[in-house]
Amino acid sequence: MSGPPITELTTRARDIFRLVVEGYLSTGQPVGSKTLAVSGLNLSPASIRSVLHDLEHLGLLAAPHTSAGRMPTEVGLRLFVDGMMQVAEPTQAERTAIERQLAAPGPIEAALAAASSVLSDLSACAGVVMVPRREPRLQHLQLVALSPGKALAVLVGEDGGIENRVVDVPAHLPPSALEAASNYLSAQLVGRTLSEAVRAIRAEIASGKSALDAASRDLVERGLALWSEDALKRPVLIVRGASNLLDDAAITDLERVRQLLDDLESKQSVAELLDAAREADATRIFIGAENRLFALSGSSVIASPYRDREGRVVGVVGVIGPTRLNYARVVPMVDFTAHSLGKLIG
Missing domain, CATH: 3.30.450.40 (GAF domain)
Known part of the structure; x- marks a missing residue:
């Protein structure tokens, strides 16, 4: 949505266009040629109507009814806002x-x-x-089995907030692996945001220092990372x-x-x-x-x-x-x- 550059309008056209826009923004009503004729332009009604017609042809003004005055189009408003508006300081x-x-x-x-x-x-x-x-700093995490392939991650923040997220887990994950992952995650999460914890956990797993078995590592990698990304997008x-x-x-x-x-x-x-x-x-x-x-x-x-x-x-x-x-x-x-x-x- 673009109109002609403000520099392409004549001084007369700019003056009339500005008066129409300011009048419309002030009252919410179309501005007629009679109103413009008494606004100090020193132009005849015929000259004003001619300029209004030209501005309408350019797509800057529109007449909601045949006998009504003109009001700015969205293209006209954009031209006014970008090229003519005088912004004042708040009172x-x-x-x-x-x-x-x-x-x-x-x-x-x-x-x-x-x-x-x-x-x-x-x-x-x-x-x-x-x-x-802003991500909260976390105090505790607990993983609770829901059904084959699904677990509930309950995260408790230092501010007392609680977030629940359903995460995917291997379909035949034994309860011991879920408990081990919960303990490991809680130890890593305390005092950290999720994104900070994700980076630390991934670094530990990549270095081979993690004592988690393969199933628990997979849960940590997929479940926690997914939750962290989702939190940032909400x-x-x-x-x-x-x-x-x-x-x-x-x-x-x-x-x-x-x-x-x-x-x-x-x-x-x-x-x-x-x-x-x-x-x-x-x-x-x-x-x-x-x-x-x-x-x-x-x-x-x-x-x-x-x-x-x-x-x-x-x-x-x-x-x-x-x-x-x-x-x-x-x-x-x-x-x-x-x-x-x-x-x-x-």
Whole structure:
């Protein structure tokens, strides 16, 4: 989805295009030539209509009805966001609200939930935060036979969390091998993350120093490694303020609303979309059909990665709203929240 470079538009066309986009983003309504005629352009209504026609021909504007004014297309919004938008700093009140919410005492998960809530409140959109993918350090592991070829791995973290995973085991694995593997794994896991334990166990097995028999080694190699990889791929998403998306304009298009709420229910898909912003140097904006997930509901996503104190990206924060949201205001708000979150992450 691409339009002409902003430099290819005449000064007159840029001025009219900017007024249409800013008017639409402010009111949610198409902007007519009569409104533009009294905006200080010093152009006749006929000249304004001619420019509007040209912008529509370029795919930057559209008229929802024959007699209505113009509104930007998604191509037009992208051109405006990339080439014309003047981003302001968050207001002092917005910065204070964000910092106050994040500074409340409690675990980091509470701060992440607060970040999504305050973004939702300030932007009148849905606030979203992807929780850091941090592996817990483990305290104990127990393997329990379930059925031939299946065992349950029960992992207990130092933080008291418990994870259960069904793993494949050799169909005729004797109970003694399962017990030996449990004891060996517990001894190796204490105080380590799973990925750290996997590296240590593989190194010991490769060096021939492990006392495990072949069946137990196979269980360790396949079961533990698989669990560790799966744990790293399970993002956790916090969504707050989805009801903000049900504004007066949305109610007139119930099918779009239904599609949008269905999209938000698919948290794994939303997390995959936000994941695309993890490697960005700055806040990313996805407008309407630019992202597959929200193409049908015509929604936009503004997302920014947040980093720990060592500069590593650990998660993503952002908002989901209609394509007509106030990008110039929300972009710096999301960026400020990402930086504020980064200060809290150890």
